[in-house]
Amino acid sequence: xxxxxxxxxxRRQNRGLVLSTLRRHGPLSRTRLAGAxxxxxxxITGISGxxxxxxxxxxxxxxxxAGARGRPPVEVAFNRHACYAVIVELDVNRARCSLVDYAGxxxxxxxxxxxPNQFSQVKPADFIIxxxxxxxxxxxxxxxxxxxxxxxxxxxxxxxxxTLTWSPIAHMNGQSVAxxxxxxxxxxxxxxxxxxxxxQGTRLLYPELGETPIAAVFIGSTVAMGLSIPAxxxxxxxxxxxxxxxxxxxxxxxxxxxxxxxxxxxxxDYGVLRTAYGVPDRVPPAALVPAAAxxxxxxxAKTGRRNALHAFNIAGRAIGFGLSRLLTIASPSHIxxxxxxxxxxxxxxxxxEAALRESLVCKVNGPPAIMVHHDEREPIFQGLLMDVLxxxxxxxxxxxxxxxxxxxx
Amino acid sequence: xxxxxxxxxxRRQNRGLVLSTLRRHGPLSRTRLAGAxxxxxxxITGISGxxxxxxxxxxxxxxxxAGARGRPPVEVAFNRHACYAVIVELDVNRARCSLVDYAGxxxxxxxxxxxPNQFSQVKPADFIIxxxxxxxxxxxxxxxxxxxxxxxxxxxxxxxxxTLTWSPIAHMNGQSVAxxxxxxxxxxxxxxxxxxxxxQGTRLLYPELGETPIAAVFIGSTVAMGLSIPAxxxxxxxxxxxxxxxxxxxxxxxxxxxxxxxxxxxxxDYGVLRTAYGVPDRVPPAALVPAAAxxxxxxxAKTGRRNALHAFNIAGRAIGFGLSRLLTIASPSHIxxxxxxxxxxxxxxxxxEAALRESLVCKVNGPPAIMVHHDEREPIFQGLLMDVLxxxxxxxxxxxxxxxxxxxx
DNA sequence: AGCATTTTCTTCATTGCTCGAAAAAAGGAA
DNA sequence: TTCCTTTTTTCGAGCAATGAAGAAAATGCT
Numbered sequence: 057x058x059x060x061x062x063x064x065x066x067r068r069q070n071r072g073l074v075l076s077t078l079r080r081h082g083p084l085s086r087t088r089l090a091g092a093x094x095x096x097x098x099x100i101t102g103i104s105g106x107x108x109x110x111x112x113x114x115x116x117x118x119x120x121x122a123g124a125r126g127r128p129p130v131e132v133a134f135n136r137h138a139c140y141a142v143i144v145e146l147d148v149n150r151a152r153c154s155l156v157d158y159a160g161x162x163x164x165x166x167x168x169x170x171x172p173n174q175f176s177q178v179k180p181a182d183f184i185i186x187x188x189x190x191x192x193x194x195x196x197x198x199x200x201x202x203x204x205x206x207x208x209x210x211x212x213x214x215x216x217x218x219t220l221t222w223s224p225i226a227h228m229n230g231q232s233v234a235x236x237x238x239x240x241x242x243x244x245x246x247x248x249x250x251x252x253x254x255x256q257g258t259r260l261l262y263p264e265l266g267e268t269p270i271a272a273v274f275i276g277s278t279v280a281m282g283l284s285i286p287a288x289x290x291x292x293x294x295x296x297x298x299x300x301x302x303x304x305x306x307x308x309x310x311x312x313x314x315x316x317x318x319x320x321x322x323x324x325d326y327g328v329l330r331t332a333y334g335v336p337d338r339v340p341p342a343a344l345v346p347a348a349a350x351x352x353x354x355x356x357a358k359t360g361r362r363n364a365l366h367a368f369n370i371a372g373r374a375i376g377f378g379l380s381r382l383l384t385i386a387s388p389s390h391i392x393x394x395x396x397x398x399x400x401x402x403x404x405x406x407x408x409e410a411a412l413r414e415s416l417v418c419k420v421n422g423p424p425a426i427m428v429h430h431d432e433r434e435p436i437f438q439g440l441l442m443d444v445l446x447x448x449x450x451x452x453x454x455x456x457x458x459x460x461x462x463x464x465x
Numbered sequence: 466x467x468x469x470x471x472x473x474x475x476r477r478q479n480r481g482l483v484l485s486t487l488r489r490h491g492p493l494s495r496t497r498l499a500g501a502x503x504x505x506x507x508x509i510t511g512i513s514g515x516x517x518x519x520x521x522x523x524x525x526x527x528x529x530x531a532g533a534r535g536r537p538p539v540e541v542a543f544n545r546h547a548c549y550a551v552i553v554e555l556d557v558n559r560a561r562c563s564l565v566d567y568a569g570x571x572x573x574x575x576x577x578x579x580x581p582n583q584f585s586q587v588k589p590a591d592f593i594i595x596x597x598x599x600x601x602x603x604x605x606x607x608x609x610x611x612x613x614x615x616x617x618x619x620x621x622x623x624x625x626x627x628t629l630t631w632s633p634i635a636h637m638n639g640q641s642v643a644x645x646x647x648x649x650x651x652x653x654x655x656x657x658x659x660x661x662x663x664x665q666g667t668r669l670l671y672p673e674l675g676e677t678p679i680a681a682v683f684i685g686s687t688v689a690m691g692l693s694i695p696a697x698x699x700x701x702x703x704x705x706x707x708x709x710x711x712x713x714x715x716x717x718x719x720x721x722x723x724x725x726x727x728x729x730x731x732x733x734d735y736g737v738l739r740t741a742y743g744v745p746d747r748v749p750p751a752a753l754v755p756a757a758a759x760x761x762x763x764x765x766a767k768t769g770r771r772n773a774l775h776a777f778n779i780a781g782r783a784i785g786f787g788l789s790r791l792l793t794i795a796s797p798s799h800i801x802x803x804x805x806x807x808x809x810x811x812x813x814x815x816x817x818e819a820a821l822r823e824s825l826v827c828k829v830n831g832p833p834a835i836m837v838h839h840d841e842r843e844p845i846f847q848g849l850l851m852d853v854l855x856x857x858x859x860x861x862x863x864x865x866x867x868x869x870x871x872x873x874x
Numbered sequence: 875a876g877c878a879t880t881t882t883c884t885t886c887a888t889t890g891c892t893c894g895a896a897a898a899a900a901g902g903a904a
Numbered sequence: 905t906t907c908c909t910t911t912t913t914t915c916g917a918g919c920a921a922t923g924a925a926g927a928a929a930a931t932g933c934t
Contacts, residue, residue, distance in 0.1 A: 058478070058481065058482055058485060059482070059503065060478075060479060060482060060502060060503045060504050060921090061470070061474065061475040061478035061479055061482075061920095061921090062475070062890090062891095062920085062921055062922080063889075063890045063891050063920080063921070063922095064890085064891095065470065065475070066470040066471070066474070066475060066890085066891055066892080066920095067890080067891070069467070069469075069470035070469060070470055070891085070892085072467065073467055073468070073469060073470075076467060085911075085912095086911075086912065086913095087910080087911060087912080093469060094468065094469045095469050095892080095893095096892065096893050096894075097893095097894095097911085097912070097913085098892075098893060098894075098895095098912095098913080098914080098915090099891085099892055099893075100912090101912065101913055101914085102891090102892090102913095105913090118900085118901090123902095124901080124902080124909095124910080125901080125902065125903085125908075125909045125910065126900080126901065126902080126908080126909040126910020126911060127899060127900040127901055127909080127910050127911040127912075128900070128901065128910085128911080129910080129911060129912090130911080130912085212826065212829050212830065221829050221830070222825070222829040283794075287696070295794075295795075297793055297794045298792075298793040298794075298825065298826050299793060299794070301793060301824070301825040301826065302789075302790050302793040302794075303786055303789055303790055303823065303824060305715075306714075306782070306786055306820070306823070307823075311825075313825045314825075314828075315823060315824065315825050315828070316823065317823070318825065373715070377712055377715055380711075380712055381711050381712055381790050382794060383707075384706055384707040384708060384710060384711040385692075385704075385706045385707075385708070385711075385791060385794050385795065386704075386794065411715070414712065414715070414716075414724060414725065414726070415710070415712060415724065416631070416707065416710040416720075416722045416723075416724050416727070417621065417707050417710065419724070420621050420630050420631040421621065421630070458890095469892090470891090470892090471891080471892050471893080471919090472891075472892065472893095472918075472919045472920055473892095473919085473920095475891090475919085475920060475921075476919085476920065479920085479921085494882075494883095495882075495883065496881080496882060496883080504921080504922095505921065505922050505923075506882085506883070506884085506922095506923095507883095507884075507885085507886095507921075507922060507923075507924095508920080508921055508922075509883090510883065510884055510885090511884095511920080511921085514884095527882095527929085527930090532931090533880095533881080533930075533931080534879075534880045534881065534930075534931055534932085535879080535880040535881020535882060535929075535930060535931080536880080536881050536882040536883075536928060536929040536930050537881085537882080537929075537930060538881080538882060538883090539882085539883085867919095
């Protein structure tokens with residue numbers, strides 16, 4: 057619902073505009089800030105002065121580029137120490153935990169593997185709390201001001217957003233993950249769906265994508281997808297999907313989730329191996345496929361082995377029909393494939409494209425461009441980092457009140 | 466991209482807020498307007514005074530309800546004559562054209578049937594121009610100020626939004642529809658996808674749906690769907706889909722669009738008849754199914770005829786799997802079925818629900834509520850009417866400048 | 875009829891924001 | 905030193921929202 061605008065709203069909006077411009081462009085002089093935001097020099101002076109006074113921004117050293125003529129510009133930048141945030145990336149077999157400062161620099165990071173039954177022993181929330189405690193103790197100087205904790209997860213969230221009602225990570229279902237962490241550290245704590253972050257982060261890594269709508273597909277031990285669709289006049293509307301568990305064939309292959317015919321059951325690592333080795337597709341999938349086993353199959357297929365090639369064709373067909381079904385609802389112009397399965401793209405390309413050709417939308421609008429980005433962890437981290445910092449910018453720092461002006465006594 | 470806020474922006478925002486509140490609630494006194502908008506009484510006085518001065522709003526007669534104690538409130542309302550708009554509903558076999566005033570009242574309306582080959586004779590744009598001309602000549606007093614023309618269509622729009630790149634209406638493909646009309650009448654002219662309007666209009670007709678995300682499905686000579694998903698802090702993000710041409714079964718039944726396996730090929734009227742009468746599903750579909758023929762099949766099925774029941778089961782299965790696939794991407798909590806096929810809902814219900822049960826998302830989140838609304842034309846018209854008027858409110862009338870204040874000479 | 879009461883609406887002075895123009899600051903070049 | 909260029913700040917004007925006080929328009933009570 058649209059709401060009333062007053063002077064306070066104007067302050068928030070323009071402070072937020074300055075912060076988001078710095079977030080995207082990095083440090084800028086006041087003059088360039090005025091140009092980039094569209095605000096007048098006078099307003100920039102006022103706003104930046106206030107933000108510096110509140111220790112949200114800092115002034116850099118005046119630096120005259122070679123052969124400069126006039127007064128050297130002074131850049132303003134984020135004050136690293138304004139606050140800190142913790143970013144947790146929870147994966148099926150790994151957990152990474154990063155302490156970052158307000159400028160986005162990683163201060164410290166820990167990473168450990170997860171046993172398959174990890175969370176039958178320790179509650180996920182307690183596990184995360186312990187990880188964060190460790191980071192705090194290793195970084196005493198920064199420990200005081202963790203203002204945000206963001207956790208990347210896979211699965212389906214409940215309406216509160218604090219609990220996973222379903223997750224491919226074992227023993228996570230129904231456990232409140234965010235609430236205990238939030239309570240323990242007294243900082244806003246949020247769960248973020250990995251697929252959505254992947255799409256947003258990919259946009260950050262490929263600036264040439266600009267404002268086009270994109271879908272990012274992860275192919276590995278699961279199949280996941282996120283969307284980043286620019287809305288008119290706003291931030292891109294981003295969404296995670298349960299693409300991996302979209303039905304491909306009614307009453308089809310058994311999926312890890314217990315359902316039949318999911319895309320994942322054909323295109324995730326376990327699905328491809330099952331097909332390749334002729335295991336009946338109603339046999340319950342292995343709990344974990346070693347990365348080496350999957351890679352070996354990719355290599356076999358690349359040397360032309362029939363059964364391996366066939367398995368990747370089946371996988372490509374499932375993904376292709378899934379994309380064609382997606383395209384009837386959303387219209388990403390670019391699709392980015394990532395994860396271990398991205399290295400098998402050449403093996404799946406023809407069956408993906410064949411499936412897309414069988415859809416009306418592709419025939420009419422032309423097929424979307426398909427790109428491959430092998431590493432999936434960096435876009436996820438970058439997406440989450442940007443998400444966290446921009447939220448802090450807008451919700452905390454843009455809204456801080458100014459010193460009340462002294463009334464003339 | 467977020468943009469700078471200044472006094473002008475505040476004016477637009479708050480004028481827009483007043484107009485949108487009146488649009489939703491109908492005429493209101495200034496005091497109630499203040500309560501509903503959150504603006505102060507003083508601001509409401511100023512804004513409404515200015516809007517009245519610009520002949521956008523009018524004051525009603527003071528009316529004291531029975532037993533009222535104080536000064537009777539005087540309502541402000543839209544000035545009917547502030548401007549007019551034309552709403553065109555283009556269907557496969559009918560065209561309806563309505564002249565409406567700024568308060569949303571229908572001033573005049575024409576409706577004619579379309580021959581199947583109508584647009585091989587006359588260009589669609591010329592046809593529409595002629596229809597609008599007729600309305601203008603019948604309503605001379607109002608003819609001067611048509612400020613917006615909105616056309617409801619089915620199909621896939623090109624990026625300009627002026628042309629249908631594909632449409633179930635014959636001979637429409639590739640013809641610029643909006644541009645010639647816009648040029649002829651000098652008024653903003655826009656094409657709107659019928660599915661999206663259906664979803665938005667349904668929300669208007671069922672206020673109890675509130676802010677829940679909904680999907681509206683049309684089942685008839687085509688299968689179409691629109692989404693209305695409330696975004697955080699804004700208008701519901703609405704989208705049309707090509708649901709009817711989402712693939713149901715790879716290499717399946719032949720669809721009117723020329724592709725194989727579309728949902729429509731199983732669930733549109735021609736698909737159901739084809740199945741019921743045992744016609745091979747690769748036989749090209751009939752160009753038009755008489756409404757009576759479809760209704761007769763519905764009646765036969767309700768009396769228990771095997772082949773008819775079977776056909777509706779197949780149709781329900783296609784729709785159910787389509788919905789289950791949709792649910793992996795968007796999460797409408799309510800699904801509204803409309804169109805002629807809605808009267809066959811009881812025949813399809815069990816197979817729709819069976820298909821939904823086979824999906825992970827439904828198992829985890831529970832199945833969406835499915836509602837039936839038999840009439841589809843009213844929600845489409847209401848959705849389009851509201852869309853047009855709100856656009857006029859915000860883009861034209863909220864942005865009109867105020868009289869410049871005299872400077873003291 | 876006259877006056878108090880109630881509710882609606884308007885007026886007024888204040889506040890807080892942006893903006894353009896002019897002035898100040900901070901360097902290099904002549 | 906003086907001039908020139910570029911960046912940044914200062915200053916007054918303009919605009920819109922606001923709370924408080926006042927005006928307006930009706931009813932009810934004596």
